[in-house]
Amino acid sequence: MSPALQLENLSKSFGRTEIIRGLNLDIAAGERHAIIGPNGAGKSTLFNLITGRFAPSGGTVRLHGQSLRGLSPYQINRLGLSRSFQITNIFPRMSVFENVRCALLWSLGYKYSFWNMVSRSRALNEGADAILDQINLLARRDLPAGTLSYAEQRALEIGITIAGGADVIMLDEPTAGMSNTETDYIVGLIRKVTEGKTLMIVEHDMGVVFGLADRISVLVYGQIIASGPPAEVRANRRVQEAYLGAALEDM
Amino acid sequence: MxxxxxxxxxxxxxxxxxxxxxxxxxxxxxxxxxxxxxxxxxxxxxxxxxxxxxxxxxxxxxxxxxxxxxxxxxxxxxxxxxxxxxxxxxxxxxxxxxxxxxxxxxxxxxxxxxxxxxxxxxxxxxxxxxxxxxxxxxxxxxxxxxxxxxxxxxxxxxxxxxxxxxxxxxxxxxxxxxxxxxxxxxxxxxxxxxxxxxxxxxxxxxxxxxxxxxxxxxxxxxxxxxxxxxxxxxxxxxxxxxxxxxxxxxxxxxxxxxxxxxxxxxxxxxTFLGGTGFFFGPIIGAIVFTLLQTVLSLHTDLWQLYVGALFVLTVMFFPGGLAGVIMMHVPPWRYGKVRALIRPYLAAVLPAAVGLLGLASFLEVLFHLRNAARGEEGMTLLWVHFSSHDPLVWGVIIVVTVAAFWLARRNAPALRAAWDFANTPPGADEARP
Structure with a gap:
């Protein structure tokens, strides 16, 4: 079986600056894979390359063996890959419920139809409520999403990301800017809602990374210098030198 | 499941x-x-x-x-x-x-x-x-x-x-x-x-x-x-x-x-005047505008000036348009507190309306003074007939306008307080003195 996500010799330059330099990585189906690395290593760029926000300068991204070359974000999403954003990215003027319901529309086959009423579909509305229940936002159901607290908006962001039923979920720093309690809460939530799916996560909080991930890849200057189970990565000399030394001593 | x-x-x-x-x-x-x-x-x-x-x-x-x-x-x-x-x-x-x-x-x-x-x-x-x-x-x-x-x-x-x-x-x-x-x-x-x-x-x-x-x-x-x-x-x-x-x-x-x-x-x-945020907004906008265009234009040559002023005021103070103003009153209505707003509204909005009318009268009289045919001094405004060259008329308009705006401004804080009160859910306002 081909890996869920396969990056082959991927590269990206902005002008003369090479951000991603010939990167290779396989992520198996069902794996929880964390990408860590110092600031400016290219983690967010890597996410944007995989999800079609940027076009790679070279190399290929494969989703379940299929090349994503030349596809737009919405086409990639339809193939079963969904992502969240580092900066909260929701529909602020729409209700919490509507946010989730919009995220369900395509996967339930509604496409651009103008002959269905969204209020009449049981699957759609119950599906949206079930997601809200999962992310514990049922009580906020009818509020404009923009009025939620920061942690609630992050939870909604995750809810929108998973709603469409994608089997590859990519989360970009889901706990950024959160207190310890909020972080614990979100980690529990991620664990719950990505059960049985392939997860790729970028995260700065080492507690989150080592608690959640099956495998960790360390990205430094656009290349992966180590990839493996947490214990192995932790013990890796190059990783310690390049990046982790200080962070790991705190643990 | x-x-x-x-x-x-x-x-x-x-x-x-x-x-x-x-x-x-x-x-x-x-x-x-x-x-x-x-x-x-x-x-x-x-x-x-x-x-x-x-x-x-x-x-x-x-x-x-x-x-x-x-x-x-x-x-x-x-x-x-x-x-x-x-x-x-x-x-x-x-x-x-x-x-x-x-x-x-x-x-x-x-x-x-x-x-x-x-x-x-x-x-x-x-x-x-x-x-x-x-x-x-x-x-x-x-x-x-x-x-x-x-x-x-x-x-x-x-x-x-x-x-x-x-x-x-x-x-x-x-x-x-x-x-x-x-x-x-x-x-x-x-x-x-x-x-x-x-x-x-x-x-x-x-x-x-x-x-x-x-x-x-x-x-x-x-x-x-x-x-x-x-x-x-x-x-x-x-x-x-x-x-x-x-x-x-x-x-x-x-x-x-x-x-x-x-x-x-x-x-x-x-559309903006009526409010873009609600489905019925443009309906209100179209009704109000057509009335201004057809009825107001019969009574004054300056109607486009007033429409323009109304538009600017709406954009500045009520970006939700007229529909937004109406829908602002839904929370007080739900909390059963609309009645608390009536008196402050009358105290502040009524003088403000008089002030705006005064301002409009000033413009009308000025317009008549500058544009009416030579020798034609009489004009009718709000069912009153007078001469646009009479200093007494000018004096009355200015005094009434200034006094009305002063009164509106004086009563504005009370309206703001009443508005805050009306928008507090019942139960949450127990702490109020």
Missing amino acids: TDRAEHPAARRRYGGLTLGAVAPWVIGALLLAVMPYVFASNSAITIMNQMAITIVFALSYNMLLGQGGMLSFGHAVYMGVGGFGAMHVMNWMEQGVIALPLPVLPLIAGLFGLGFAAAIGIFSTRRAGTVFAMISLGIGELVASSSVIVVAFFGGEEGVSGDRTYGLPVFGHDFGSQTEIYYLIAGWLLISALLMYLFSRTPVGRMANAVRDNPERAEFLGYSARWVRYYSFCASGFFAGIAGGLFAVNYEILTAENLDLNTSGTILLI
């Missing part, structure tokens, strides 16, 4: 038609039906026809601006193309080329609008924001200027005119009278408004809101922001075309004026 019986959502009902959802439409239909009996004069019916056409046009514009986040400076083009198309079909009916009942004409006009929007939208909806606005401006200018070039369709400087009474009779009506036309227009208004409302509840209509709020996020949910905009754009063009068809049926003439930037700008103003 989770146990649905335990699920709070399982008890929620979906899709049922509720009284609250149907009532506004039934009331609207009844209101449209009885209006010609309440306001039976010819001029009133003329005004109501104009109002209804403007409502359809404004609602179609809000499909772009309010629902889809597309600011268009050239929406008149789609109404115009629909209207000109309808005029040609009307002329064919007169010449006996085709036989159709008149009430079908707005639908044909809608298809003209749809066709034109489908062609333009292919490239104009690639981007929202400034790019979309600039393209709409360019297309608007292009079509307006081609009205004297493509004479076969736009009829050159004199436009295209016709006679609506040659359609197949419908139950013996030939639509010669204004009242018959009123019911034709009212029927189309009701159908169009209902369809536009229902469009906003469809998957593509919901995604139009999502793309308006955050196009990038929508792309990562499987939807192309561009195609979502395109479908809204086409739908909007269709209903603008229907408005054009109603215009053709009502006035029996379309000219280059129906296409120009002035018309496009006016519909933007009307």
Whole structure:
């Protein structure tokens, strides 16, 4: 079986600056894979390359063996890959419920139809409520999403990301800017809602990374210098030198 | 799966038609039906026809601006193309080329609008924001200027005119009278408004809101922001075309004026004035604007100045428009606290209104002093006849205006406090002294 996500010799330059330099990585189906690395290593760029926000300068991204070359974000999403954003990215003027319901529309086959009423579909509305229940936002159901607290908006962001039923979920720093309690809460939530799916996560909080991930890849200057189970990565000399030394001593 | 019986959502009902959802439409239909009996004069019916056409046009514009986040400076083009198309079909009916009942004409006009929007939208909806606005401006200018070039369709400087009474009779009506036309227009208004409302509840209509709020996020949910905009754009063009068809049926003439930037700008103003955030906003905007345009303009030459001032004040202080002002009162209503607002409103809004009237009187008297024919000093304002050269008049106006504004300003803090109180949910205000 081909890996869920396969990056082959991927590269990206902005002008003369090479951000991603010939990167290779396989992520198996069902794996929880964390990408860590110092600031400016290219983690967010890597996410944007995989999800079609940027076009790679070279190399290929494969989703379940299929090349994503030349596809737009919405086409990639339809193939079963969904992502969240580092900066909260929701529909602020729409209700919490509507946010989730919009995220369900395509996967339930509604496409651009103008002959269905969204209020009449049981699957759609119950599906949206079930997601809200999962992310514990049922009580906020009818509020404009923009009025939620920061942690609630992050939870909604995750809810929108998973709603469409994608089997590859990519989360970009889901706990950024959160207190310890909020972080614990979100980690529990991620664990719950990505059960049985392939997860790729970028995260700065080492507690989150080592608690959640099956495998960790360390990205430094656009290349992966180590990839493996947490214990192995932790013990890796190059990783310690390049990046982790200080962070790991705190643990 | 989770146990649905335990699920709070399982008890929620979906899709049922509720009284609250149907009532506004039934009331609207009844209101449209009885209006010609309440306001039976010819001029009133003329005004109501104009109002209804403007409502359809404004609602179609809000499909772009309010629902889809597309600011268009050239929406008149789609109404115009629909209207000109309808005029040609009307002329064919007169010449006996085709036989159709008149009430079908707005639908044909809608298809003209749809066709034109489908062609333009292919490239104009690639981007929202400034790019979309600039393209709409360019297309608007292009079509307006081609009205004297493509004479076969736009009829050159004199436009295209016709006679609506040659359609197949419908139950013996030939639509010669204004009242018959009123019911034709009212029927189309009701159908169009209902369809536009229902469009906003469809998957593509919901995604139009999502793309308006955050196009990038929508792309990562499987939807192309561009195609979502395109479908809204086409739908909007269709209903603008229907408005054009109603215009053709009502006035029996379309000219280059129906296409120009002035018309496009006016519909933007009307929609914003009424409020883009609520479906019924443009309806209020169209009603208020048509009244100002038809009634106020009979009484003063300065009416456009007042409309402009009203627009600026709305944009500055009530970005939600008149509909937003109405909906602001829903929370106090829910909390049962509207009564707490009545006295402060009277104390602050009444003097403010007097002050504004005073200011307007000042402008009117000044305008009369500068523009009336030499030797003509008498003028009538608010049912009072006086001389615009009389210093006493000037003194009274200035004193009343200043005093009224002073009073309004003095009572404003009390209104603000009452407003805060009325917007606090009951129970949360226990802590208040």
